Amino acid sequence: MRLLLTLAARNLIRRRRRTLLTASALGFGVAILCLSRAWTAAMATAVVEPAKDGTIGHLQVYRTDAADDEGGEISFVQPHNGYRLIAGPRALVARLLADEPRLAAGLARLSIGALLSAGDESMEVLLLGVDPATRAAVYPAVGVIEGRHFAPGENGLLVNRGVARRLGLKPGDDVVALANAVDGRLTGAKLKVTGTWTVRGLEAYEWGACFVDLAAVQELLDAPDQASVLILRQRDARADAAPVARALNDRFRREGSKLRAFTWEEMGGPFIGGMLVTRFISGILDLVMVVIVAAGVTNTALMSVFERTREIGTVRAMGARRGRVLALFLVEALLLSLLGAAIGTGLGAGLIATFGRVGIPAFSEAQRYSYGGDALYPVLDLPGLFSVAGLMIVICVLAALGPALMAARLRPAEALRHV
Amino acid sequence: MSSARLEDVSKDYALGRTQVSALRGVSLAVEPGEFVAVAGPSGSGKSTLLNLVGCLDHPSAGRVVVDGRDVAALDDDALSDLRAQKIGFIFQSFNLIPVLSALENVEFPLLFRGLPRAQSRARAERALDEVGLGDVARHRPDELSGGQRQRVAIARALVTAPVLVLADEPTANLDSKTGEAILDLMLDLNRKQGTTFIFSTHDPKVLVHAQRVLRLADGRLEAAS
Numbered sequence: 127m128r129l130l131l132t133l134a135a136r137n138l139i140r141r142r143r144r145t146l147l148t149a150s151a152l153g154f155g156v157a158i159l160c161l162s163r164a165w166t167a168a169m170a171t172a173v174v175e176p177a178k179d180g181t182i183g184h185l186q187v188y189r190t191d192a193a194d195d196e197g198g199e200i201s202f203v204q205p206h207n208g209y210r211l212i213a214g215p216r217a218l219v220a221r222l223l224a225d226e227p228r229l230a231a232g233l234a235r236l237s238i239g240a241l242l243s244a245g246d247e248s249m250e251v252l253l254l255g256v257d258p259a260t261r262a263a264v265y266p267a268v269g270v271i272e273g274r275h276f277a278p279g280e281n282g283l284l285v286n287r288g289v290a291r292r293l294g295l296k297p298g299d300d301v302v303a304l305a306n307a308v309d310g311r312l313t314g315a316k317l318k319v320t321g322t323w324t325v326r327g328l329e330a331y332e333w334g335a336c337f338v339d340l341a342a343v344q345e346l347l348d349a350p351d352q353a354s355v356l357i358l359r360q361r362d363a364r365a366d367a368a369p370v371a372r373a374l375n376d377r378f379r380r381e382g383s384k385l386r387a388f389t390w391e392e393m394g395g396p397f398i399g400g401m402l403v404t405r406f407i408s409g410i411l412d413l414v415m416v417v418i419v420a421a422g423v424t425n426t427a428l429m430s431v432f433e434r435t436r437e438i439g440t441v442r443a444m445g446a447r448r449g450r451v452l453a454l455f456l457v458e459a460l461l462l463s464l465l466g467a468a469i470g471t472g473l474g475a476g477l478i479a480t481f482g483r484v485g486i487p488a489f490s491e492a493q494r495y496s497y498g499g500d501a502l503y504p505v506l507d508l509p510g511l512f513s514v515a516g517l518m519i520v521i522c523v524l525a526a527l528g529p530a531l532m533a534a535r536l537r538p539a540e541a542l543r544h545v
Numbered sequence: 546m547s548s549a550r551l552e553d554v555s556k557d558y559a560l561g562r563t564q565v566s567a568l569r570g571v572s573l574a575v576e577p578g579e580f581v582a583v584a585g586p587s588g589s590g591k592s593t594l595l596n597l598v599g600c601l602d603h604p605s606a607g608r609v610v611v612d613g614r615d616v617a618a619l620d621d622d623a624l625s626d627l628r629a630q631k632i633g634f635i636f637q638s639f640n641l642i643p644v645l646s647a648l649e650n651v652e653f654p655l656l657f658r659g660l661p662r663a664q665s666r667a668r669a670e671r672a673l674d675e676v677g678l679g680d681v682a683r684h685r686p687d688e689l690s691g692g693q694r695q696r697v698a699i700a701r702a703l704v705t706a707p708v709l710v711l712a713d714e715p716t717a718n719l720d721s722k723t724g725e726a727i728l729d730l731m732l733d734l735n736r737k738q739g740t741t742f743i744f745s746t747h748d749p750k751v752l753v754h755a756q757r758v759l760r761l762a763d764g765r766l767e768a769a770s
């Protein structure tokens with residue numbers, strides 16, 4: 127084994143330029159893989175985490191038949207006018223929280239499309255009716271840029287920037303909301319603007335909705351003590367939501383209550399979609415990178431086998447079994463990929479650390495959306511880095527398997543005749 | 546027991562659509578301690594013959610018996626082990642491993658013996674001393690002259706104490722004086738250690754060293770001399 131290692135190492139040193147070239151390509155591949163992983167992870171964190179903390183929540187509970195009058199498919203994004211509503215939502219949230227220790231907080235939400243008028247101007251908006259008392263616990267990322275949050279019973283309204291601009295609103299202004307009640311009657315409510323809201327971490331987003339007191343929306347719909355959805359938050363913000371959703375759904379089935387819990391992944395719509403597409407595309411690019419690097423290693427190994435055909439014959443004549451020849455070339459590939467992986471992790475860690483400090487700037491509005499701001503800050507994840515490097519080493523050794531097998535299968539007499 | 550025995554051995558090579566008969570019904574026996582030359586013009590089948598005796602190739606017909614074992618009955622690994630234990634090889638173009646020092650080259654065949662490191666090192670050093678190259682042990686092959694390289698190759702062939710050493714034109718790449726010296730060395734080792742040598746040559750001048758000459762022509766053995 128010692129002499130085998132020596133032999134492999136010295137053969138790599140002997141072909142110094144080729145070794146460095148292949149190892150650099152491999153290292154570059156590893157570095158790019160690490161960076162692309164860190165980039166997608168950072169993007170997911172930058173957008174998905176604030177979205178969970180500011181609008182989606184961790185779990186959502188609807189009536190199973192919630193959208194039956196609206197096409198059947200439950201949407202978190204569309205207004206819930208015409209949805210079948212959950213009766214006694216506050217009490218239900220309280221019961222769920224009491225029985226499920228993994229849940230930390232919950233709120234009842236009822237979101238509808240309405241016409242908002244201020245003076246001569248009016249526009250269609252989405253009103254998100256939430257319980258002001260529990261808002262902070264469920265939506266920690268919802269903040270105000272201007273003004274303040276509204277208090278319970280105040281009939282307050284938090285507008286977004288677009289609405290504030292269109293209707294010329296500032297804190298303290300009065301507006302009127304017009305909507306249709308459940309029975310179709312036209313209803314109205316007077317609301318007082320208390321501020322402009324945003325989701326911290328997603329300042330680039332122009333939210334198309336306004337927060338109002340749940341009570342005001344219930345009044346507009348004439349649906350007292352009802353909500354379209356319950357938004358629940360887990361104690362452990364990073365924990366998988368699926369087990370809790372399963373537990374809740376089991377409970378609903380047992381009780382015979384026609385309710386269904388969804389995870390944030392199922393209901394994340396636009397936020398998750400972007401992340402999934404990014405992951406998919408970067409996955410394909412990763413695959414291309416891996417194939418290119420593996421092809422490079424295969425090529426280097428093939429050249430090594432061709433050049434040393436007579437040496438293989440000699441070694442076989444001296445009594446090396448086929449397996450020994452196989453090992454010889456695999457060890458060489460292993461050393462080569464260890465070198466490449468070392469270069470790659472160093473380079474990758476350096477790149478991620480640098481970008482983590484200065485940020486990857488967003489060059490377009492679209493990028494600002496997917497970065498959740500003006501720049502993205504990837505985080506150095508060492509175990510992730512090492513697992514990429516380890517995977518690359520395995521792939522490269524496998525890539526050398528073909529040439530190594532070819533070398534092992536050479537017939538000694540033929541190999542010795544090779545010039 | 547003969548060191549090596551061929552019984553009516555033939556070897557055909559497929560060359561495109563035609564067949565080349567490199568050996569046609571060769572029978573011979575080489576006894577322990579012999580110093581045998583295989584002589585013949587280019588293409589007469591010398592290398593083919595040595596490859597068969599060296600278990601590097603299989604005959605198309607006939608039987609090859611090395612150190613009492615029928616080669617046909619052995620699989621690839623067993624043949625490798627047989628070569629490792631019983632046979633040493635010396636090649637026309639030395640075939641040293643370029644990245645290993647002279648000493649490491651000599652030590653290389655002991656790799657397949659599983660000896661402790663110190664022991665294999667010591668044996669390699671002794672073998673290298675035996676061919677008079679103790680002082681260039683750390684040199685790489687490209688730092689050695691042709692004659693020195695062939696001496697390293699001889700040390701490498703003998704380090705495992707084989708019963709049979711096969712040398713395919715060991716002097717063909719050397720000037721005649723160096724070639725003479727190499728053959729003298731082989732003969733010397735043959736006498737001192739009793740190792741059987743079979744070497745091939747197409748150079749009539751070096752045949753004088755051989756105890757016995759097998760003459761090959763067109764794949765057939767001529768009457769022994």
Ligand SMILES: Nc1ncnc2c1ncn2[C@@H]1O[C@H](COP(=O)(O)OP(=O)(O)OP(=O)(O)O)[C@@H](O)[C@H]1O
Pocket residue numbers: 540543558559560565566567585586587588589590591592593594747
């Ligand atoms: N692998 C092979 N495929 C096809 N033909 C071969 C092969 N090996 C040898 N031959 C042919 O077999 C015949 C004998 O070849 P061999 O190499 O044994 O001769 P040789 O006596 O060693 O010649 P030289 O003195 O040139 O080395 C030649 O005609 C050669 O062309």
Ligand SMILES: [Mg+2]
Pocket residue numbers: 591592593713
């Ligand atoms: Mg020949």
